Amino acid sequence: MEIWGEIVFDFPKNSMIIGELIEQATDKTDIILDSFAGSGTTAHAVLNMNKVDGGNRKFILIEMMDYANSITAERVKRVIKGYGEDKKKIEGTGGNFSFYGLGEKLLLDNGMLNPNVELEKIREYVWYTETRTEYMSIQSGDTKYYISKYNDIAYYLYYEKERVTNLDNDFLEQIKAKADYYVIYADLCSISEKKLQEYNITFKKIPRDIVKL
Known part of the structure; x- marks a missing residue:
């Protein structure tokens, strides 16, 4: 993957194909949900589309694996800021995003409040x-x-x-x-x-x- 300069994720989705699907199936202000975010291709495609057509699409990515921060979120950061060097440098798309981790369950399986929750x-x-x-x-x-x-x-x-x-x-x-x-x-x-x-x-x-x- 060009963003990393090495293989960090097996079989990542193609951002150009995902971008084409987004272009055909969404309006410029839609919210795109990807509940299996993987390496963050959907966010990459959304950011690219917004840059190309001036849209204001938003994305929600969900990833339960331990690479959510080191790969998924890191890719989105690099796409926004730009990546690569010299002649291979890719200009950033601009934009921003927020990253959240899951906290303690508020309600336990028995229906009681979790005493560990603030x-x-x-x-x-x-x-x-x-x-x-x-x-x-x-x-x-x-x-x-x-x-x-x-x-x-x-x-x-x-x-x-x-x-x-x-x-x-x-x-x-x-x-x-x-x-x-x-x-x-x-x-x-x-x-x-x-x-x-x-x-x-x-x-x-x-x-x-x-x-x-």
């Missing part, structure tokens, strides 16, 4: 499953269990790794956020259904009501 990651996950928007950590004068507010719904994650939490009157007194509705995650709830309705509160039990994506 609390902030759980908050991010709950926020996303509720709002489908990016989580932004904020500083507020509210209780530490407050996540944020979206569409006039205030979200709380009343969770502690070392003890069982109970949504009760004492917890309600800590709430400072002004909202039309409230969604509160906790292990237990000792407030009556009538009072929850009166205060527009939806109780969600941990971990049962945490959506599994």
